[in-house]
Amino acid sequence: MNLSTTPRSPITHLRHVAIAVPDYEPAVEFNRGVWGLSPVADDRDVSFFAAEASSEQYILRVRRAAEKRLDLIAFGAENAAAVDALAERLIAAAVRIDREPGKLDTPGGGYGFRFFDPEGRLIEVSSDVERRAARALEPRESIPRKLSHVVINSTDILNTKAFYEQHLGFRLSDWLEDHMCFMRTRIDHHILAISSGPHVALNHISFEMRGIDEYMRGSGRLIRHGNKPLWGPGRHGAGDNTFTYFMDPNGNVVEYTTELEKIHDDETWVPRRFEATPEAADQWGTGGLITDAMIPAMFNEPDNGLWTPSPL
Known part of the structure; x- marks a missing residue:
């Protein structure tokens, strides 16, 4: 049993990572082909990839761009109240906010906000994202879980x-x-x-x-x-x-x-x-x-x- 008196983090897990790349088509083919992810949505300039055994809507987002960059790192929170409380704390600490808490329009929706860490990385924290139907991987099935x-x-x-x-x-x-x-x-x-x-x-x-x-x-x-x-x-x-x-x-x-x-x-x-x-x-x-x-x-x-x- 965990008896720690330290307050529990509002962050529950790593939800997804989003990257932007200049060589978009090779990136899409690599991730859905040899790497073993499952495409779940795309609109020619952005593709969302899921893992078959994960209930996350997607774990990797790849966007077409002129320059390579890390678009964002997305973490999960337990509920909307946790999202709001975290946003309030970050605002009070003068952390630079990119998007205030609200409904998300990416696959699965949800409720979240975005902010920059001290070196300028964009971070998203969200809750209530619709879960994706997942399945157990079979023995010898060598794709990401x-x-x-x-x-x-x-x-x-x-x-x-x-x-x-x-x-x-x-x-x-x-x-x-x-x-x-x-x-x-x-x-x-x-x-x-x-x-x-x-x-x-x-x-x-x-x-x-x-x-x-x-x-x-x-x-x-x-x-x-x-x-x-x-x-x-x-x-x-x-x-x-x-x-x-x-x-x-x-x-x-x-x-x-x-x-x-x-x-x-x-x-x-x-x-x-x-x-x-x-x-x-x-x-x-x-x-x-x-x-x-x-x-x-x-x-x-x-x-x-x-x-x-x-x-x-």
Whole structure:
């Protein structure tokens, strides 16, 4: 039983990630083809992708744009009252609001608002989004089960971490040395991680598979289609999850993972510090230390959408 006296975060889970890309058609084909997501809506310039086993309306949104950017990160809240209360707190703290609480016009509707974090990323928090019919994945069905987590690059990791803790109720799970922190709001070890980088950018988006066998089969499918892993297969120390990282057609890093660690008792959990050793980077020893290909890929290009509202 969780006996923590710390107020519970209003954030329940990671709902979806939205990106804008110049090479739109290859991105659409990659996600609905080899990556294994299901298209649920599109209007020529934007596509929404769901995971078959997730009741979220969509977990990834891809928009056609002249420049590559992270459009927004969307989190879920328990109800409209939680959305309103969070918006009031952020307004009182002089956080820049993009859209005040109201009805959403994206697939599934719902009630939510948008604001900018201290480095200019657009964040959405919503509730009452219509649930999508989901199904259990079959053994050996190697497509994503759900959205696992998102990692962002920050030029001021301590300030960014403090914002998510103080304003959104995130809690620290672990550190990787002093250059990456893993943040949670419920039992998943992290739904957000913040990595120190040379510029503000998207680091990677991670998708959870049904199990180890499905994770390996999915990784193999990507390899057979000519997508060489940037790093992996392997198993991390922090989070205890498996990893295989690939690059999508627009140079964003995406990950297959499974078996992310669960933290059931906030009161007794003590954040750990992992060193960048071969054993901590990859417990299995199959992927080894982070590769020369992964380092520049995860830094990504500077985000061109900071402090700019998304057009939808």
